[in-house]
Amino acid sequence: MLTNSAIRPVEGGSQTLARGLSALTLIGEGETPLSVAALAAELGIHRSMAYRLVRTLEDYGFVERLPSGELELGARLVALARSVAPSLQRAAGPELASIADELDMTSFLVVFDGEAAVTLSSAEPRHADTTVAQRPGSRHAIDKGAPGLVIRSQLHPDEFPPQRFERSHDEVILGISSIAVPVTLPEGRPASIAVLYPPRPLDQERVVDVLEAAARKISAAMR
The missing domain is CATH 1.10.10.10 (Winged helix-like DNA-binding domain superfamily/Winged helix DNA-binding domain)
Structure with a gap:
């Protein structure tokens, strides 16, 4: 509060x-x-x-x-809210939907609002039995949660060297894991794209590859 x-x-x-x-x-x-x-x-x-x-x-x-x-x-x-960063939301929307359906995980785009990591848009898998909701507008500190950690490294690369991806568990939503990768935006604006999922065996390399491919497409659309 x-x-x-x-x-x-x-x-x-x-x-x-x-x-x-x-x-x-x-x-x-x-x-x-x-x-x-x-x-x-x-x-x-x-x-x-x-x-x-x-x-x-x-x-x-x-x-x-x-x-x-x-x-x-x-x-x-x-x-x-529909008018917030409309070009970025248009670029990210199809990619988030594709990630969600391909990986059966909730996908979301996170940006920095000057104080915290904020979910700008999200997509849930259409055919999964259960999903984890991530509402646009959700905020959390940049020192926890995979997308927050990605943004933190973009803001403070000397103190927190950027990694290919970040992973977290039980940090923002109890019992839920997340994987996030950076998104390159104009003027160096911090952003990340991520997925949420209940703990389960997964091919981490495949998840990261899918996220990175989507990040590249979003970056290209924003140039």
């Missing part, structure tokens, strides 16, 4: 806007639903100010207030 230290307007920036963005982050990433009073406490502002802030976000469709008084993100954000 964030604290009021999350209100970080740049020098000369807007504290009101910073509060609004912090409120959206708290509502969207909180482990438990927040009330307006709890949101005010987290932001370190008076409850009346929090009510005005929430009302404005409600008016624009960014926040919805449930009958219980708890807050959740509004449907307007779904429309905005």
